[in-house]
Amino acid sequence: MTPGADLHDPGRRAFLRRIGLTVAASAVLPLLDAAPGAARAAADDDPDRLFKQGRFTAAERGYRRLLRKDPRDAHALAQVGYIALLSNRFGEAEEHLSKAVALRPGDVAPAQRLAECFVRQDRLARAVPLLKGIDRPRDQAFAELYSHIGGTPWQIHGARSTRVPFVTLDPVPAVEASVNGGKPGKFWLDTYATLDLSREAAEEAGLRAVASMSGGVANNQPVTIWLGVLDSFKIGDIEIRNLPVQWSDAQRPSLPDGTTAAGAFGTTIFYHFLTTMNYAGRALTLRRKTTAVPRTPAADRLPLWLAGDHYPCTLGSLGDYGPRLVTVDTGGIGSGLDTTVEIAERVGGITVDYDHPIEQAGNKIYPITAERISLGRAVGRDLPGHAAEKVFPGLPGPGQSALFGFDLLANFTHEFFKPYAVTFDYTSMHLSITPR
Known part of the structure; x- marks a missing residue:
C-alpha cells in the first residue's frame, strides 16, 4: 500500500499483508549506554552519532556549534534542515536546506528534503524544479505530477x-x-x-x-x-x-x-488534519487544524516526527529497554510488533519461535511474542509479531534505519493499538494514545 520508491512498493507490501506479515530488519543496533566513560563523552560531542541514535535535540546543538565555526559547512546545514523537517519546522528547514543545496547542488538528499518541505506545505510548484534536477525516475515522475496540479492543491x-x-x-x-x-x-x-x-x-x-x-x-x-x-x-x-x-x-x-x-x-x-484513529471506538475522526484541540494529559502525549512524506515516528519501549525511536505503521496484519532477531535477543522479554521460520526473498522471518511493549503509558502484553533474521531494507521499523539515517528499535502496528485511540497532531508534533 506504500507508494513511491522500490523500497516501499505497494506490491511487495500487499504481498506481505496477504500472508499476514509486516516485517522489518536492521543491522546491529548500538545500545545507547554502550560507550563507557571518556568514549561516551566523545560520542556525545559527535552530532552525526547523536543523530544516528535519534537524539535530535543534542545533535542539532552540535551541528549549530559547527556552523558557528563555519557557516558554509554544507553537511551541518543539511542536517539542521533535516532535523527541522522531521519536526515540521518548515521555515528553519527551508532556510538551512536551501543553503545546503546552493553549496552542493549535486547532493541529492538535501534537494529531496527541500522538495519534501514544500510538498508538506502544499507548495507543490516550488518542489517541481528541485525534483526535475534529480536524475531518478521517482523524482522525475512526481515532478511531472505536481506540474499538472494547477490552482490551489489540497x-x-x-x-x-x-x-x-x-x-x-x-x-x-x-x-x-x-x-x-x-x-x-x-x-x-x-x-x-x-x-x-x-x-x-x-x-x-x-x-x-x-x-x-x-x-x-x-x-x-x-x-x-x-x-x-x-x-x-x-x-x-x-x-x-x-x-x-x-x-x-x-x-x-x-x-x-x-x-x-x-x-x-x-x-x-x-x-492535513488533526486525525484520530479510535480503534477501541471503531471510528476515524478528522478535525480541521483550526478547530480546538482536545485536551489530553501531558503523560499521554509523545513526540512525533515525520520521516519522508508519510512515515510517522515516535518513542517506544520493548520491555524495560527504551524509550527509543520506533515507527508507527498501523497496517500490519495479525501483528503488533516488527523488529529483528538481534534486537529481540538483546532487549529480552521477546520469545522468538525459531521452529517455524518463514522464507521471504532469501530472508528468514520468525514469529515472536512480546511480553510487554509500550508507547508512553500505553502498554501491550503478550503481543504477536515478527522478527527478521537479516537486513530487509524498506519494510517498517529497523529496516528503514539506513533510509532515514537514524536507528529504529521496532515498528508498532495493528494489534498493539486495538485497546486505544491514537491521535496524530502534525501541528504541535505530538502523538497521543489513550484508552477508549
Missing part, C-alpha cells in the same frame, strides 16, 4: 470535523470514502499509505495518468504505479479537492466479505 471543504465509523477492524481498519463524487467505496486505513487507489477504482473515476513509475515486483510480476490528479475525495462530511493520487495493478488484501477495497489512505491525508 482544498478542504465541508464540516469542521467528521467522524466516520470503521466498516471493519480486521485485518486492518477500513472506512468508506468516495472518489470524484462516485458511490462510497471501502478504503484501508494505513499510516504507511498516501492515497492509493485500486486500478479499477481509478478507471471508474475516470482518472488520467500524467506520469508512471516502477513499483518493484510482486508475485514475480512487475508493478506499475500511475500518478494523476484527483478532483475530489470525500470522507464523511469533509471533502478534499485538487489533490495528487496514485493507483497501481498490485494485488491487495481482500475485505472480510471477500470483495476488493477501493484503495488505502493514510498519513498524507492525516497530516
